[in-house]
Amino acid sequence: MTMSLSAELWPDVQPDAARRLMLAGVESFAQRGYHATTTRDIATNAGMSPAALYVHFPSKAALLFAISRSGHEQALELVRTAAESADAPTRAMREIVERFVAWHARRHTIARVVQYELGALPEKEYRVVAELRRDIERIVHDLVVKGANAGVFTVSDPMTAARAVLSLGVDVARWYTDRSRKSPTALGREYGELALRMLGADPARSPS
Amino acid sequence: MTMSLSAELWPDVQPDAARRLMLAGVESFAQRGYHATTTRDIATNAGMSPAALYVHFPSKAALLFAISRSGHEQALELVRTAAESADAPTRAMREIVERFVAWHARRHTIARVVQYELGALPEKEYRVVAELRRDIERIVHDLVVKGANAGVFTVSDPMTAARAVLSLGVDVARWYTDRSRKSPTALGREYGELALRMLGADPARSPS
Numbered sequence: 001m002t003m004s005l006s007a008e009l010w011p012d013v014q015p016d017a018a019r020r021l022m023l024a025g026v027e028s029f030a031q032r033g034y035h036a037t038t039t040r041d042i043a044t045n046a047g048m049s050p051a052a053l054y055v056h057f058p059s060k061a062a063l064l065f066a067i068s069r070s071g072h073e074q075a076l077e078l079v080r081t082a083a084e085s086a087d088a089p090t091r092a093m094r095e096i097v098e099r100f101v102a103w104h105a106r107r108h109t110i111a112r113v114v115q116y117e118l119g120a121l122p123e124k125e126y127r128v129v130a131e132l133r134r135d136i137e138r139i140v141h142d143l144v145v146k147g148a149n150a151g152v153f154t155v156s157d158p159m160t161a162a163r164a165v166l167s168l169g170v171d172v173a174r175w176y177t178d179r180s181r182k183s184p185t186a187l188g189r190e191y192g193e194l195a196l197r198m199l200g201a202d203p204a205r206s207p208s
Numbered sequence: 209m210t211m212s213l214s215a216e217l218w219p220d221v222q223p224d225a226a227r228r229l230m231l232a233g234v235e236s237f238a239q240r241g242y243h244a245t246t247t248r249d250i251a252t253n254a255g256m257s258p259a260a261l262y263v264h265f266p267s268k269a270a271l272l273f274a275i276s277r278s279g280h281e282q283a284l285e286l287v288r289t290a291a292e293s294a295d296a297p298t299r300a301m302r303e304i305v306e307r308f309v310a311w312h313a314r315r316h317t318i319a320r321v322v323q324y325e326l327g328a329l330p331e332k333e334y335r336v337v338a339e340l341r342r343d344i345e346r347i348v349h350d351l352v353v354k355g356a357n358a359g360v361f362t363v364s365d366p367m368t369a370a371r372a373v374l375s376l377g378v379d380v381a382r383w384y385t386d387r388s389r390k391s392p393t394a395l396g397r398e399y400g401e402l403a404l405r406m407l408g409a410d411p412a413r414s415p416s
Contacts, residue, residue, distance in 0.1 A: 031327075033241030115382065116324055119239075154405075160390070160398050167379035168372055174323065175371070182368070190368050197362075198406040 009110065010070055018056040020046045022070075025063045029113045034064055034120040064117060065125040071107075071114035072132035076139075078103055083139050089147030090196055090206035093165070096140065097195040098188035098208070100169040104176070105184035111173035140165055144199065154200030165195050217318065218278055226264040228254045230278075233271045237321045242272055242328040272325060273333040279315075279322035280340035284347075286311055291347050297355030298404055298414035301373070304348065305403040306396035306416070308377040312384070313392035319381035348373055352407065362408030373403050 006019035013019045024045035028037040039060050043053040057063040082095035104111045121129060141162040147153030155161040168191055182190075193203040214227035221227045232254035236245040247268050251261040265271040290303035312319045329337060349370040355361030363369040376399055390398075401411040 032243040035240040035244030036242075156401065157398060160395070161402065163383070164376055164399065164402050167383075168375055170382070171375035171379040174378070175375075187368070190365060191372065193364065194369065194372050194406045197408055198402045200405055 009107075013066075013070070017046075017048065017052065018066075021048070021053055021056055021063060022067055025060075025067055026110050026113050029064065029067075029117055030109045034060075034113075034117045039063075061120075061122050061125065064113075065121060065129075067110070068114050068118070068121060068125075068129050069132070071110055072129050072136075075100065075103065075114075076132050076136050079136050079139050083143055088152075088206065089143055089150055090152050090201045090203075093140075093143055093147065093153075093199065093201075094192040094196055094203070094206055094208065096143070097165060097169065098185075098192040100166070100188075101172055101191040102184040102188035104169050104172040105180070105187050108173045108176045111170075115170050115173055137162055137166065147199065147201070152201050161199060164198065168195060217315075221274075221278070225254075225256065225260065226274075229256070229261055229264055229271060230275055233268075233275055234318050234321050237272065237275075237325055238317045242268075242321075242325045247271075269328075269330050269333065272321075273329060273337075275318070276322050276326070276329060276333075276337050277340070279318055280337055280344075283308065283311065283322075284340050284344050287344050287347050291351055296360075296414065297351055297358055298360050298409045298411075301348075301351055301355065301361075301407065301409075302400040302404055302411070302414055302416060304351070305373060305377065306393075306400040308374070308396075309380055309399040310392040310396035312377050312380040313388070313395050316381045316384045319378075323378055323381055345370055345374065355407065355409070360409050369407060372406065376403060 006023040007016070010019045010022055013022065021042060024042045025037075028041050028045055037060070039053050040050050042060070042063065043050045046053075053063075057066065078099050079096055082099045083092050085095050086092040118126065118129065141158055144153055144155060144158040144162050144165075148155055148158065172187065172191075176187075180187075189208050192208060196203040196206065214231040215224070218227045218230055221230065229250060232250045236249050236253055245268070247261050248258050250268070250271065251258045254261070261271075265274065286307050287304050290307045291300050293303050294300040326334065326337065349366055352361055352363055352366040352370050352373075356363055356366065380395065380399075384395075388395075397416050400416060404411045404414065
């Protein structure tokens with residue numbers, strides 16, 4: 001169960017032991033926070049010795065960085081693909097929000113670590129992740145501007161609007177649980193409508 | 209400096225030593241997380257001995273509870289007052305969002321602890337705070353329903369819409385810093401417009 005989940009989450013990470021450590025790290029960080037988690041906790045959680053952990057990650061910070069970078073890269077890829085999926089800004093924005101929200105609901109435990117443990121990253125690693133975050137913001141910002149120029153969006157400050165759109169998705173990771181009554185996909189669809197309205201567009205003119 | 213800030217944050221808490229411990233707790237929890245913070249860290253940060261801390265709070269969990277309950281009570285009071293400040297749902301909703309967003313920006317360090325360390329509260333204390341959260345959600349939800357019934361809001365699911373409105377405010381605490389270029393008040397005003405649009409209302413018909 002755990003093995004197949006970790007393979008699904010990080011298909012590009014090899015070997016499987018590294019993926020198991022990432023999953024154990026996510027679970028430990030999400031539960032007790034980065035600073036209160038020891039490498040021993042993580043290794044035990046993954047059924048390994050602390051020495052085995054260091055074979056794959058030189059430090060606890062390196063493990064957090066691997067989790068954080070991978071999560072941000074997945075989010076960026078998802079936002080970029082969604083943005084390129086349609087020419088019409090309303091259509092593209094709806095795709096972004098639907099997929100971004102669904103990802104934060106489906107992957108809420110990883111997303112919590114990714115979103116809330118940024119401050120624990122060492123300076124150099126933080127800069128790498130911050131650049132990925134800027135890329136995500138930039139795609140949404142540019143699409144807001146494109147829609148405003150095309151007359152389909154009405155916003156007073158594109159950067160604030162872009163950040164608010166992303167906030168809707170990010171905050172889902174805080175409250176969503178496996179017991180939430182809406183599926184990630186259904187929630188994404190509703191949020192897609194809310195986000196389009198927020199940008200002054202009529203969702204009925206760009207159906208899901 | 210620290211003393212006057214703690215008095216401003218918790219005017220109802222006495223004596224000043226208890227307020228200083230709450231402020232030291234907020235700073236420590238926000239920086240390293242609840243689980244990685246010891247009562248010794250907090251006492252030292254407040255310029256006291258660990259024994260002096262226990263005079264005011266029987267445990268670290270009791271201190272977190274005091275911070276969390278106070279933060280939620282302030283947010284609830286703010287939302288309730290805003291909701292009652294106007295009869296028109298659009299006007300009342302704008303007031304709620306403006307004040308809720310500004311509070312999360314101005315008090316971003318406290319708000320982070322309040323919003324992200326909920327899981328660290330013991331069961332009984334968690335239930336008290338969860339009830340305050342439901343009260344906040346209920347006020348916003350009821351206002352969404354009132355506006356929908358009055359034909360000024362258009363939403364497919366009032367609970368999802370209410371949660372999205374609150375998410376806009378909560379997530380501000382995650383990214384807002386003292387170096388952010390917009391003041392809490394200015395940000396609140398912009399978000400008030402975005403939230404009204406999200407609910408299908410025209411902000412121009414209910415100016416700030």
